[in-house]
Amino acid sequence: MALFDKDDRLVLWNRQYAEFYAARRETLAAGTPFESILRVGLARLQYPEAIGREDEWLAERLARHALPRYSHEQHLPDDRWI
Incomplete structure (x- = not known):
């Protein structure tokens, strides 16, 4: 769980x-923008579906992320899903 x-x-x-x-x-600090967290993940190839x-x-x-309601599954590089 994370709260923005x-x-x-x-937050x-x-x-x-x-x-x-x-x-x-290092991005998990109060005040870090959600987009910054994503950009660090992209730079570290943490989103396999984003490559390229x-x-x-x-x-x-x-x-x-901006939608008031949505469901999201994420594939992590170590083949875990959240």
């Missing part, structure tokens, strides 16, 4: 969220 404020900045997160995104741990289409993937992911 009205400006889409990270708080739980241990499980930190474990899922351990490779980006990073800008398009980022735009799609940010659009889904």
